[in-house]
Amino acid sequence: METLASIESFVRSAETSSFSAAARLLGLTPAAISKNVATLEGKLGVRLFQRSTRRLTLTEAGEAFLLEVSGGLDTVQAALANASRNRGQPSGTLKVSLAFAFGRQYILPLLTDFIAKYPDIQPDWRFENRQVDLINEGIDVAIGGGIELSPGVVARELARPHMVLVASPAFLADKKMPKVLADVSAWDAIVRRSSNTGRIQPWQLRNKNNEQDMVEPKARVILNDPEAICNAVLMDVGIALVPMPHVRNYLQDGSLIRLLPKWYGDVGPLAIYFSSAKLLPAKTRVFVDFIVEHFRHEDLAKKFSAF
Structure with a gap:
């Protein structure tokens, strides 16, 4: 198992180009990873890494060794994990x-x-x-x-999942129910900023006939979490385009109302x-x-x- 630990330290260091990153993955200290790799190099009689203060670089021997052992290491680790099935x-x-x-x-x-x-x-x-x-x-x-x-x-x-347009009953109290998408473009809206890209997500919609349209919402509030958006809609702040997983319970109990039910958005x-x-x-x-x-x-x- 000592040799397996040394090989694992080498493979993870090669994959991340860093003893520190490998240490975080394996729950060890960088010093322990470095020692394991040095032990492996001593047993093999070759240098596997060129070491610098910034990053690790594989030697020619290291590249060849990595190709030979990396796939086998994953198989052995999975086999060890699966061996627990023998205990029930x-x-x-x-x-x-x-x-x-x-x-x-x-x-x-x-x-x-x-x-x-x-x-x-x-x-x-x-x-x-x-x-x-x-x-x-x-x-x-x-x-x-x-x-x-x-x-x-x-x-x-x-x-x-699909996204649907929703509003609270109180927000709709003084408004006529919309019949076409253009009817909601002037209403206050809660829009979402993508946590990954930082961009405001557009309202691109389609219907069962695969007709597509886009609404330019009047952004009153910008949030980056779908549950927070649902809560803001419940507070009568404005309308929103929200994924069904987050809004379905509110639609079922009547605390939110779906607008223009023929239209929906895709989220992938x-x-x-x-x-x-x-x-x-x-x-x-x-x-x-x-x-x-x-x-x-x-x-x-x-x-x-x-x-």
Whole structure:
């Protein structure tokens, strides 16, 4: 196992070009990573890195060694993780990245059932509205939309949510219900700033006939979180274009009203992201299956649709 630890330290250092970054991934100190790599170099009798104060650079021997061992290392690590099945249950720390509002509303309520079913797995869930790098940050699973499919990552689609126009009954009290999109362009609106790009997201809409149109909203308030936007609409601040997962409960209880129900916006697929390794760790595999089955059983793909 000492040699395996040295090889893992080398591979992660090569992938990140840094002993410090590798240390963060492996939960060690940079000094321990450097010592492991030096031990490996001593056993092999070759120098694997050219070291400088700024970054690590692979030597020719290091590049050749990396090609030979990196894929095998992932397979061995997955095999070790899956060996826990011989004790009856998958185990280990499961690092999951979740969007704030969506994660709290739809994934966190599943926690009790998941840990009851898999008592040897320790959930380490991070609620964050940002793009994550699963491989370099050591994250097992991410649930969300628009995450870049970097090398080594795959996505399994869960649903294709739509966005709908909504307003509160009090906000509509002195207004006529709109009949066409142009009717709402002069109303105060709550618009969203993308947490990833920093840009105001436009209101691009379509209908069942695949006709497309765009509304230039009169921005009264700018927010960057869909749940905060829903709360602002409930406060009678203005209208908003909000994803169905965040607004469906408010539409069901009547606290918000959908406007122009023939029109909706696309937000792209909602997916669960994980490593593309052939031998997936058991803790990751059972969590992915657990979430996919929950979406199927609750028919969330249909519930997140505008129709």
